[in-house]
Amino acid sequence: MNPDFPLKAYLDERKALIDRALEDFLPAGGSDPPLILQAVRYSLFAGGKRIRAILCLAAAEAVGGKAETVMPAACALEMIHGYSLIHDDLPAMDNDDYRRGKLTSHKVYGEGVAILAGDALLTEAFRVLARRKSLSGIPAERILDVSREIAEAAGYQGMVGGQVLDIRAESERIGMEALHEIHRLKTGALLRVSLRAGAILAGAGEAALADLSDYGEKIGLAFQIADDILNVEGDPALLGKGTGSDAARGKITFPSLLGIDASRARAEELVIRAVASLFSFDDSATPLREIARYILVRRS
């Protein structure tokens, strides 16, 4: 870790900025908002870390752009992440009653409205990307490219495809290769495109974009391994949910295939390689380097 970089303050400040921007896109809507808006807001403001949005803003800055210029894309990414959590928690998927210490959407609003709240967030992400005033000053062609890349990362070629593999894996004894593929699609694709979106919108060149994509792939997997490790030995109070659920379900994870120590070593190696991907960047990429290192020490 770089002791001169105030990572915690940086993450807190960024999260507050992003929450404010999301609030502007999806305001509460008066004293009696429609039920669907209540449900959408319940999940979107349930206390996420906004890591995808933070990566999007940081990638824009790493290539010389401004964070505020790409904020609508950062918000769109958080909406897509939020939709995926609502649908993943449904009884037909992971059947989780709690997330971050709060009841999940379907426990509060019922399954039908929860499914629709996810649908609404996904749709809203593409509305936000397409609003003319959202990304003003950025060429429309570039916005379309980002919209397409985000759709690819989120759709059947990416996140949704990964979730289907994950559902099927519950009844199969999968190996390391299949586990990699699930994570690459289910969580890696959206993390990677978060960096690419920020960089593309800020006008990054091909080389910088390739480096940031590499970085994204590596921290994506490291992040997932760290998540699996936290599910084994994390602090339920800090996580806002119980641990041991993967093992109880017999779920195949990095710790279950490799053991805890080898999993941790793998995550460390990925973080080192992620930071190395940013070799040709100057100090403007410091936050990205520190975020990568933070994956190894985070507690929640």
Add this chain to the structure above:
Amino acid sequence: MNPDFPLKAYLDERKALIDRALEDFLPAGGSDPPLILQAVRYSLFAGGKRIRAILCLAAAEAVGGKAETVMPAACALEMIHGYSLIHDDLPAMDNDDYRRGKLTSHKVYGEGVAILAGDALLTEAFRVLARRKSLSGIPAERILDVSREIAEAAGYQGMVGGQVLDIRAESERIGMEALHEIHRLKTGALLRVSLRAGAILAGAGEAALADLSDYGEKIGLAFQIADDILNVEGDPALLGKGTGSDAARGKITFPSLLGIDASRARAEELVIRAVASLFSFDDSATPLREIARYILVRRS
């Protein structure tokens, strides 16, 4: 009806064109396609009439554009319609086992995969809209405008919002005003934007766009009333599903509030007004006029 216009041949030919374009966007993918792609294709090619896509193409032609130019937008609209049917049929919503004489997605693939197949189709719609080669020759700003309008019509401000109102209405004794609002959002918004998308992409002026929007609102409601009537007295063999399900569920519909005769009169009036909205269009709007009239005589 205009006896010189071969409406049936027109609709059949258009449906075949649209199915072919959809097939190009979502090809079967070899001998062992991923499960998610199988599920997406199962519902997308389950025999829909493609009315939204047909309206999109016809609106482009009515303002002097070419159908093939706006085909990707037409396909995106069918993908969104397809996703909405998969999610509407889920046990947590309408709980339908059959649609168009085929088992619904969740009966074939299970609820989890069905939810994800809907998610994938919705996401794919925005990917198709954003692909550079999709709508080549059309200014990117115009494509973004259409993408935003489609997202608004599909999202919590439109279709999804209408579906939430519909779920709630099942436990309430709603009146005519609430019924209108449900239909305006749940089915009207997407039909209206189908026309607007085609017209905007083809470079329509404000006046033509306003006329087509009027037309879309009126046929949207007429279409829904006709659907309600078919649910009372349609031919199950032609519909591919049973009739009487609305009454059995105690669902509030136009026939239940107004009776069959007054409902039919209302639909006829809406169709006359829809055709009148196209007063300033020339013969290039003939298909739109005939489609409006067809609503009153269709059997499925």
